[in-house]
Amino acid sequence: xxxxxxxxxxxxxxxxxxxxxxxxxxxxxxxxxxxxxxxxxxxxxxxxxxxxxxxxxxxxxxxxxxxxxxxxxxxxxxxxxxxxxxxxxxxxxxxxxxxxxxxxxxxxxxx
Amino acid sequence: xxxxxxxxxxxxxxxxxxxxxxxxxxxxxxxxxxxxxxxxxxxxxxxxxxxxxxxxxxxxxxxxxxxxxxxxxxxxxxxxxxxxxxxxxxxxxxxxxxxxxxxxxxxxxxxxxxxxx
Numbered sequence: 001x002x003x004x005x006x007x008x009x010x011x012x013x014x015x016x017x018x019x020x021x022x023x024x025x026x027x028x029x030x031x032x033x034x035x036x037x038x039x040x041x042x043x044x045x046x047x048x049x050x051x052x053x054x055x056x057x058x059x060x061x062x063x064x065x066x067x068x069x070x071x072x073x074x075x076x077x078x079x080x081x082x083x084x085x086x087x088x089x090x091x092x093x094x095x096x097x098x099x100x101x102x103x104x105x106x107x108x109x110x111x
Numbered sequence: 112x113x114x115x116x117x118x119x120x121x122x123x124x125x126x127x128x129x130x131x132x133x134x135x136x137x138x139x140x141x142x143x144x145x146x147x148x149x150x151x152x153x154x155x156x157x158x159x160x161x162x163x164x165x166x167x168x169x170x171x172x173x174x175x176x177x178x179x180x181x182x183x184x185x186x187x188x189x190x191x192x193x194x195x196x197x198x199x200x201x202x203x204x205x206x207x208x209x210x211x212x213x214x215x216x217x218x219x220x221x222x223x224x225x226x227x228x
Contacts, residue, residue, distance in 0.1 A: 036219075043117070043204050043219035044155070089154060098145065099206075099217065101154045 012108045019077040021105045023090035028071060032093035035064060035075045037086045038104075044089060047075070077107075085109045113139045115207045117220030124195055125228055132190045132223045134205030140185040141207035145217075146178075149202040161188045195227045 013019045025033070031052040036044035048059045050066050050073075057064050063076040073090050087106050091099040114137040124130050134144055142163050147155040159180055160168040167180035177199075179191040188207075192199050203223045209216040 041202075041222065041224070043115075043206075043222045045219070046217075098157060098160060099155075100157070101147075103154050 009103070010106045010108065012110060013080050015080060015082060015109055015111050017080055019075075019080045019084070019107055019109075021075045021077075021088050021107065023073040023075075023102050025071050025073060025090070025092050025102075027092060027100075028068075030092045033064070033066065033073050034091045034093065034099070035062075035073075036089045036091060036101075037084075038089060039086045047088075080107075080109050082109045082111065113137075113207075113209055113218045115141075115205065115218045115220040117205055117223055119223060120221060121224040121226070123226045123228065126196050127194055129191055129193045130195055130225060132192075132203055132205075132225075134188045134190070134207065134220050136186045136207045136209070136218070139207075139209045139218075141188075141209060142185060143208040144182060144188040145206045145208075146180060146188075146190050147204045147206070149204060149222075151202075155204060158190075192225065195225070197227045200225055200227045 034049040035047040037047050038044045048062050048064050050057045050064045055066050061078045065074045077084055085108055087104045089104045090102040093099060116135045116137050118133045122130055144161040146158045148158055149155045157170050158173045158178060161180045161182040163182045163185050169175045177193055179193060182188040203225060205220045206217050
């Protein structure tokens with residue numbers, strides 16, 4: 001079936017550096033994508049979303065880029081902080097708000 | 112933002128017993144709730160979609176008689192793991208869709224860690 005996957009299982013960055021987390025999706029008909037942050041033992045927390053009619057969207061310290069040509073999604077975190085350490089998931093919205101989650105990337109921030 | 116309360120946050124039970132997990136939307140009405148399970152270091156896998164007042168829709172491979180879902184009101188959905196076995200040990204997470212659509216209107220509970228001995 002359709003799936004959403006990530007390239008890197010673990011990303012280690014130094015505090016203050018920028019982080020880029022990538023995601024590949026396979027359903028070309030998907031029109032809505034969301035990034036979530038999950039801390040250990042907690043539920044996912046919404047970070048930012050983007051619709052397929054856009055290729056970039058910015059939030060506070062975060063930017064999501066969408067490349068529909070290669071079916072690629074990325075999350076950029078500026079000036080990464082220790083509190084950003086978590087697992088990040090991209091999710092594909094598949095009608096009626098049913099979400100299909102990617103495999104996740106663990107972000108580790110070192111001082 | 113909207114709050115989804117999930118209870119209990121963790122539970123330990125003996126093999127063969129049943130466990131009920133509650134998911135409540137505290138300050139909004141949720142016509143649709145979703146149940147996920149997550150194994151360690153893995154992604155969230157959708158188990159079923161719970162619609163208020165109707166039968167839940169289960170994903171392929173999820174046993175509906177094993178995982179009973181009840182969505183009797185606009186603020187409460189329950190997941191009952193019947194005759195639990197060690198392989199059912201997992202992190203169960205619910206999400207609730209607030210009226211208004213859009214992914215940002217999906218709010219997640221804090222999860223329930225189930226350990227079956």
